[in-house]
Amino acid sequence: MNILVILKTALKAVMKNKMRSFLTALGIIIGVSAVIAMVSMGAGAKISVEKQVASLGRDVLMVFPGSHDAAGRHSGFGTITTLIADDADAIVKDASAVALASPTVRSTAQVVYGNMNWTTSVSGVSKDYLEIRAWDLEKGENFTTSDNKGSTKVCIIGKDIVTNLFDEVDPIGKIIRIKNFPFKVIGVLTARGQSMGGQSQDDVILVPLTTAQKKLLGITYVNGIMLSAKSSDLMETATTQIQEILRQRHRIRAGKDDDFTVRNSADIAAAGSAITTALTFLLGGIASVSLIVGGIGIMNIMLVSVVERTREIGIRMAVGARSRDILSQFLIEAIFLSVVGGLLGILLGVLLSSLIASLANWSTYVSFFSIIIAFLFSAGIGVFFGFYPALKASRLDPIDALHYE
Amino acid sequence: MRSVQDNIIQLKKITKVYDTGAVQVEALRGINLDIKKGEFVAIMGASGSGKSTLLNIISCMDRPTKGEYFLMGKDVSKLGGDQLASVRNKTIGIVFQNFNLLSRTTALENVELPALYSGLSSKPRREKAMQTLKEVGLEDWWHHHPNQLSGGQQQRVAIARAMINQPPILLADEPTGNLDSKTSVEILGIFQKLNKEKGITIIIVTHETDIARYAARIVGFRDGLIIKDEIVSNRLWADKVLKNNHFRKKKGGVAV
Numbered sequence A: 001m002n003i004l005v006i007l008k009t010a011l012k013a014v015m016k017n018k019m020r021s022f023l024t025a026l027g028i029i030i031g032v033s034a035v036i037a038m039v040s041m042g043a044g045a046k047i048s049v050e051k052q053v054a055s056l057g058r059d060v061l062m063v064f065p066g067s068h069d070a071a072g073r074h075s076g077f078g079t080i081t082t083l084i085a086d087d088a089d090a091i092v093k094d095a096s097a098v099a100l101a102s103p104t105v106r107s108t109a110q111v112v113y114g115n116m117n118w119t120t121s122v123s124g125v126s127k128d129y130l131e132i133r134a135w136d137l138e139k140g141e142n143f144t145t146s147d148n149k150g151s152t153k154v155c156i157i158g159k160d161i162v163t164n165l166f167d168e169v170d171p172i173g174k175i176i177r178i179k180n181f182p183f184k185v186i187g188v189l190t191a192r193g194q195s196m197g198g199q200s201q202d203d204v205i206l207v208p209l210t211t212a213q214k215k216l217l218g219i220t221y222v223n224g225i226m227l228s229a230k231s232s233d234l235m236e237t238a239t240t241q242i243q244e245i246l247r248q249r250h251r252i253r254a255g256k257d258d259d260f261t262v263r264n265s266a267d268i269a270a271a272g273s274a275i276t277t278a279l280t281f282l283l284g285g286i287a288s289v290s291l292i293v294g295g296i297g298i299m300n301i302m303l304v305s306v307v308e309r310t311r312e313i314g315i316r317m318a319v320g321a322r323s324r325d326i327l328s329q330f331l332i333e334a335i336f337l338s339v340v341g342g343l344l345g346i347l348l349g350v351l352l353s354s355l356i357a358s359l360a361n362w363s364t365y366v367s368f369f370s371i372i373i374a375f376l377f378s379a380g381i382g383v384f385f386g387f388y389p390a391l392k393a394s395r396l397d398p399i400d401a402l403h404y405e
Numbered sequence B: 001m002r003s004v005q006d007n008i009i010q011l012k013k014i015t016k017v018y019d020t021g022a023v024q025v026e027a028l029r030g031i032n033l034d035i036k037k038g039e040f041v042a043i044m045g046a047s048g049s050g051k052s053t054l055l056n057i058i059s060c061m062d063r064p065t066k067g068e069y070f071l072m073g074k075d076v077s078k079l080g081g082d083q084l085a086s087v088r089n090k091t092i093g094i095v096f097q098n099f100n101l102l103s104r105t106t107a108l109e110n111v112e113l114p115a116l117y118s119g120l121s122s123k124p125r126r127e128k129a130m131q132t133l134k135e136v137g138l139e140d141w142w143h144h145h146p147n148q149l150s151g152g153q154q155q156r157v158a159i160a161r162a163m164i165n166q167p168p169i170l171l172a173d174e175p176t177g178n179l180d181s182k183t184s185v186e187i188l189g190i191f192q193k194l195n196k197e198k199g200i201t202i203i204i205v206t207h208e209t210d211i212a213r214y215a216a217r218i219v220g221f222r223d224g225l226i227i228k229d230e231i232v233s234n235r236l237w238a239d240k241v242l243k244n245n246h247f248r249k250k251k252g253g254v255a256v
Helices: A001-015 A018-055 A085-092 A129-133 A145-149 A159-166 A209-217 A234-247 A263-307 A310-318 A322-359 A368-394 A398-402 B051-058 B081-090 B107-117 B120-134 B151-163 B181-198 B240-243
Strands: A061-065 A097-113 A118-127 A137-140 A153-158 A175-178 A181-189 A204-208 A224-229 A261-264 B007-019 B022-035 B042-044 B066-071 B092-095 B171-174 B201-206 B217-222 B225-231
Touching: A001 A018, A001 A204, A001 A322, A001 B107, A018 A263, A018 A322, A018 A368, A061 A234, A085 A097, A085 A209, A085 A224, A085 A234, A097 A129, A097 A209, A097 A234, A097 A310, A118 A159, A118 A209, A129 A224, A137 B171, A145 A209, A145 A263, A159 A181, A159 A204, A181 A204, A224 A234, A234 A261, A234 B022, A234 B042, A261 A263, A263 A322, A263 A368, A310 A398, A310 B081, A310 B107, A322 A368, A322 B081, B007 B051, B022 B051, B022 B151, B022 B201, B022 B225, B042 B051, B042 B181, B051 B171, B051 B201, B081 B092, B081 B107, B107 B120, B107 B151, B151 B171, B151 B181, B171 B181, B181 B201, B181 B217
Parallel strands: A118 A204, A153 A181, B042 B201, B042 B217, B092 B171, B171 B201
Antiparallel strands: A061 A224, A061 A261, A097 A118, A097 A175, A097 A224, A137 A181, A153 A204, A175 A181, B007 B022, B007 B066, B217 B225
């Protein structure tokens, strides 16, 4: 019997019992669409994380101060004050793999313009900070070297500050008060939208580092250094060079722990992608359970179908059907149900994922790969769960089958 | 002494034992039977005489417990399932008492079925099925489903199905058991025609003497043994019976 005849026979058997066939396929439809939708959520999360990591800037490295270890007490990350702005200059000068560096300090402050006020994060940075993080200015200009040297009271503000303080007014050249010090607005950052966690990335004010250290915080150390490597290949080299320079500058003897931590965007990306990959597998795994339940549904119906059609099987055997003819007939029928269910499930899954994207505000991404996998998996389910009933049918005794009532 | 080639069917000491667990039932107790090519044999016996068991063995639906079965000179008593299926497909056509047609399938598709399993491709298969249907006078009914056909018509479809692969042997198990007397004679007429015109060896199983008299030879069964094997002296011919007798009128029967 050729494949076309088998297919036709299977199609006929499926069409004889439309409602039942549909319900059987429904199990697979739900299973496949669940897998597609869930995996698309995981993939969407992964892409969001990747975007966010990319928003750190390209080939970015970060140096954070380390933690105290005193008498066995381990205090928190960044409690050491040994990291200073000169470290950044030294690294740029001596580390061949490092292109730019900007020391950073952070604080939270209330800002006032006219009768409006807003509490936001104020960061002290050098003029290279924007380039390192690949942030653009919508209008106005960047800091200059002399701004840092002279601790001038100028600032660059994010889009949220513009909306909250200025309304319709052009902020460039206006004076805002940060912790009661007057600052002149010299630039506005291009809007970058929400981060993965739903925080605004535009709720930020940048001021020259020395201004922040002296006027706003009253400190001489820095909270971190942002650096960029000369190329992606040089990330590891840059890390090593930074470690060597800082250990030397901080006079750390061999065998002692660093008093700082160097991280790079590639590591952060890897960590983020590990989490989202786990999320994808988790969601996909949960959805796969429903696919397996759908497969069991197919097996169940095929078993019933074999019993119901015992006489048909007997007749076919009596006129010369071999066991493998009967086996392939029922197997193809099961595969047909699961493949059609799989195809409909893919459609529904794509629909669901775009629905999730628009209703739950969760970015989703349906990859071609996940569609192929879902399709193959559903066909595999047909083979796996259809095989036993088909085998049972093919092993029937022709005489018993013919006399089955 | 007849040569092996003459005997299209040769049964030697065929024994069939059904093991029902607690009891062993001996349905056939050492049957010897030779049937020549082109014969028309009726196997007679009451129910439980073993005639159906014998039919199952001859039709290659079942294997004997002991003994040898030569079909066209070849021992088929030890063949595997797929080889037996091939014999049923090409060498022996089977007709049943209850027709055993596939429901919700057209007459033509029912006739096509054995050709499907012999691997005939779609177009010649359809043509051959149509031609075979024509031979039993049902070419105009090809698209009807079994439940739209009379019993006689259904049995004709079944005969066409049995004949599509042109087997040399046709086996019929109580082929008239579910039919009225006139239709029965018509069906027997088809068998006689196939036997006479195409030289097909025909074996029918029946418990009715009237039906058996349409055959040329009667083999009688009782308790798993052959108790009589004789040539029919006053053989009935279906066409003559149909001409002379007045049967009650019944719709749907088509004269041969």
